[in-house]
Amino acid sequence: MAAAVVVEVAVVVEVALADTLKAIIAHAPIPRHKTSNLRIELFVLIIRQETPEDIAAIGYVNEQAFGGTAEADIVEKLRIRQAFILSLVAIDSDQVVGHILFTPVTIQSESSSLTAVGLGPLAVLPSHQSRGIGASLVSAGLEKCHQAGHKAVVVLGHPDYYPRFGFVPARTFNLKCEYPVPEEAFMALELSKGALANISGTVKYQPEFQDA
């Protein structure tokens, strides 16, 4: 018989509901057809704002995910200056397994300057990747940015990963990155339709990204 295919599905919940949901999942496993080799495993994932107790674990997750300390150092420096908009952690079985940061960026044109949001770094522990944790962090973060009234988000990252969240090449909006990066790796997303329609210019990140 063919080996079982296991699909893990993250169920993202608020902290207050996590234990209840874990109990429900434990007592009501998904029914399986006898002949099917597909197994769906649900796991409870908490996405919440970082707390001071998470700081060491956030550093660890970034170091493990990126294979070095550069991104962890940027996060640390930005935290010292409180120069971020949102810092979310993903918790699986009481462990910080993922982290995402959103920072203020400015879009500088010849005549004006506009504030938007920069997504990144985004990191998931290698042992926990490809289980939807990165996607859950991005979706939750974008939702919170939208709720907070932010109009647009940019990201410098994998061109094959971010389009699933609606990001398109930033050049579509006549935006370019202040750093010399491959064009397709710099992407943008309007949280409010038309937010980037009449804007063009260079996106500038917090100085901590430059210093890395």
Ligand SMILES: CC(C)(COP(=O)(O)OP(=O)(O)OC[C@H]1O[C@@H](n2cnc3c(N)ncnc32)[C@H](O)[C@@H]1OP(=O)(O)O)[C@@H](O)C(=O)NCCC(=O)NCCS
């Ligand atoms: C990128 C990252 C955050 C994704 O987290 P994750 O929890 O594994 O992501 P998800 O489970 O939500 O999504 C998995 C998908 O991401 C894709 N993916 C992972 N790394 C990728 C990469 N470097 N380029 C393109 N796609 C990538 C996987 O192929 C998979 O695709 P599929 O859904 O089509 O099968 C994680 O792989 C990571 O921490 N990588 C190292 C740090 C990093 O590169 N951070 C992002 C900087 S832009």
